[in-house]
Amino acid sequence: xxxxxxxxxxxxxxxxxxxxxxxxxxxxxxxxxxxxxxxxxxxxxxxxxxxxxxxxxxxxxxxxxxxxxxxxxxxxxxxxxxxxxxxxxxxxxxxxxxxxxxxxxxxxxxx
Amino acid sequence: xxxxxxxxxxxxxxxxxxxxxxxxxxxxxxxxxxxxxxxxxxxxxxxxxxxxxxxxxxxxxxxxxxxxxxxxxxxxxxxxxxxxxxxxxxxxxxxxxxxxxxxxxxxxxxxxx
Numbered sequence: 001x002x003x004x005x006x007x008x009x010x011x012x013x014x015x016x017x018x019x020x021x022x023x024x025x026x027x028x029x030x031x032x033x034x035x036x037x038x039x040x041x042x043x044x045x046x047x048x049x050x051x052x053x054x055x056x057x058x059x060x061x062x063x064x065x066x067x068x069x070x071x072x073x074x075x076x077x078x079x080x081x082x083x084x085x086x087x088x089x090x091x092x093x094x095x096x097x098x099x100x101x102x103x104x105x106x107x108x109x110x111x
Numbered sequence: 112x113x114x115x116x117x118x119x120x121x122x123x124x125x126x127x128x129x130x131x132x133x134x135x136x137x138x139x140x141x142x143x144x145x146x147x148x149x150x151x152x153x154x155x156x157x158x159x160x161x162x163x164x165x166x167x168x169x170x171x172x173x174x175x176x177x178x179x180x181x182x183x184x185x186x187x188x189x190x191x192x193x194x195x196x197x198x199x200x201x202x203x204x205x206x207x208x209x210x211x212x213x214x215x216x217x218x219x220x221x222x223x224x
Contacts, residue, residue: 033211041217042113043201043215045213048211098167099144099156101153
């Protein structure tokens with residue numbers, strides 16, 4: 001079963017705009033990660049945030065985590081056409097690190 | 112390139128048949144994970160192996176089985192295939208049994224006709 005749910009399911013923006021994607025999860029976590037998937041390709045790890053962290057940055061990416069609300073957000077600033085992809089959140093909720101993924105947000109950045 | 116190698120990249124087979132998907136993890140990674148991605152089910156965790164032993168089990172059907180060999184490569188066996196088994200099957204690997212990052216292969220496209 002999936003642990004996380006991304007919102008929105010699809011997002012379309014213009015190049016240069018910011019994109020915000022949200023993830024909600026159900027059970028307590030050790031960490032939460034965001035991955036990116038270009039169409040039909042493997043997933044690529046973007047960023048990890050631990051349960052005791054509230055915010056993390058990596059280049060144009062900003063991730064926040066609110067464990068009280070069991071939610072996270074991924075912000076991509078100054079988006080580019082090359083950011084067009086699906087973005088997934090994943091949680092390490094179990095003792096065995098069986099990472100569970102949400103359904104993903106499909107981001108389209110128009111040039 | 113993640114360093115995780117999956118073969119075959121594409122596979123077309125008939126219902127009722129059996130196929131084997133192969134995965135070579137990144138050098139030094141001891142954990143291997145299998146995921147199934149389909150349009151209606153999203154990305155589903157199937158099973159994890161660590162250093163040859165099964166560590167976690169997800170939504171893996173009884174018709175499916177996996178193993179990890181002493182050289183750490185893994186195989187996912189899918190039998191009595193049904194149309195609904197058509198999906199993209201990913202293998203991923205990580206260093207330890209609990210790792211912060213898992214690295215995905217490019218997947219094996221399975222089409223059951």
